[in-house]
Amino acid sequence: xxxxxxxxxxxxxIFLIFYGLIGCAGTILFFNLFLERLITVIAYxxxxxxxxxxxxxxxxxxxxxxxxGTSEVDSLAGWKPSVxxxxxxxxxxxxIISCCASAMYTPIEGWSYFDSLYFCFxxxxxxxxxxxxxxxxxxxxxxxxxxxxxxxxxxxxxCCIYSLFNVISIVIKQSINWILKKLDCRCCHRCQRKFFHxxxxxxxxxxxxxxxxxxxxxxxxxxxxxxxxxxxxxxxSMKDFLASNKVSLAIMQxxxxxxxxxxxxxxxxxxxxxxxxGGVGALAIxxxxxxxxxxxx
Numbered sequence: 001x002x003x004x005x006x007x008x009x010x011x012x013x014i015f016l017i018f019y020g021l022i023g024c025a026g027t028i029l030f031f032n033l034f035l036e037r038l039i040t041v042i043a044y045x046x047x048x049x050x051x052x053x054x055x056x057x058x059x060x061x062x063x064x065x066x067x068x069g070t071s072e073v074d075s076l077a078g079w080k081p082s083v084x085x086x087x088x089x090x091x092x093x094x095x096i097i098s099c100c101a102s103a104m105y106t107p108i109e110g111w112s113y114f115d116s117l118y119f120c121f122x123x124x125x126x127x128x129x130x131x132x133x134x135x136x137x138x139x140x141x142x143x144x145x146x147x148x149x150x151x152x153x154x155x156x157x158x159c160c161i162y163s164l165f166n167v168i169s170i171v172i173k174q175s176i177n178w179i180l181k182k183l184d185c186r187c188c189h190r191c192q193r194k195f196f197h198x199x200x201x202x203x204x205x206x207x208x209x210x211x212x213x214x215x216x217x218x219x220x221x222x223x224x225x226x227x228x229x230x231x232x233x234x235x236x237s238m239k240d241f242l243a244s245n246k247v248s249l250a251i252m253q254x255x256x257x258x259x260x261x262x263x264x265x266x267x268x269x270x271x272x273x274x275x276x277x278g279g280v281g282a283l284a285i286x287x288x289x290x291x292x293x294x295x296x297x
Contacts, residue, residue, distance in 0.1 A: 002123075003130040035163040039086060043079040050079075083170055090164040097160060098124070101153040108146060109134060124157035125165070 007013045054060045102116035111119070111132065119132040140146050 002128045002133045004133050004136065031159060031162040032166070034159045035166060038089075038163065039080060040076065042081045042086065042089065043076045046081065047076060047079045083167055083174075087164065087167045087171065090160055090167060094124070094157065094160040094164055097153060097157045101157065104146075104149060104153070105134060108140065109137070120153075120157060121161075123154055124161040126158060126162075 007016050051060060098117055098120040101120050102113055105111055105116040105119060106113050109116070115132060119134070121127075122129055122132070123134075134150055135147055
């Protein structure tokens with residue numbers, strides 16, 4: 001909205017409000033679909049170039065047939081370009097369109113080339129200050145052709161700039177997440193070192209998790225299991241503790257049972273028949289006492 005054409009009546013303003021809801025939503029959907037199709041085209045080009053290189057090396061046959069449309073789309077899933085490549089392509093495309101449009105606006109509108117570039121950015125980014133507006137003079141040479149070119153440049157420029165803003169927002173989000181994860185890891189390590197400074201000599205399990213690999217490309221944190229010692233100050237779960245000290249706990253419970261009975265007890269045949277055999281710890285002590293009582297009876 002540059003401001004040179006505005007609704008004047010109440011009915012026109014109400015119509016603009018309701019039409020703007022549908023129109024702006026449809027325009028955003030169009031721009032998102034444009035970005036998706038651009039990514040699909042880039043993936044198709046990358047795959048085609050790779051297959052051409054393989055055919056030159058003799059790995060693939062030259063008369064290989066392509067599958068159906070669904071299989072073709074599925075085959076492009078692994079060829080999605082990086083967000084940085086898409087951002088670079090959109091930057092170059094936006095710059096080319098802006099330079100070409102400025103070359104058209106400079107002689108026709110009488111602006112300087114820098115003012116034309118400024119108008120292109122303000123118009124393509126849908127800011128629309130209104131200080132510079134095209135097609136406002138009374139007479140133009142080839143006015144119809146000029147308006148058609150103006151429409152094409154604005155449409156292409158808005159598509160590229162909006163898609164570029166969308167990609168830049170993804171890069172900013174990934175960068176912020178990466179920075180926050182780095183700061184969180186440093187803070188956690190410092191807190192754990194202070195809190196668990198006195199527990200460095202605890203028994204560590206054999207298989208522990210290594211450090212997490214954080215990638216800036218995605219928001220996923222990748223864990224890998226390696227054999228080694230756990231980092232100093234890092235907490236271990238109860239499952240890992242029991243797994244590493246299973247034998248020690250069994251020996252300790254057996255010694256506790258023998259100490260309570262006064263001697264290593266040999267289970268008699270009668271006790272086995274009564275069902276009071278096996279077990280260690282407090283349950284074993286109770287079973288042994290019940291076995292003695294049943295034998296005495």
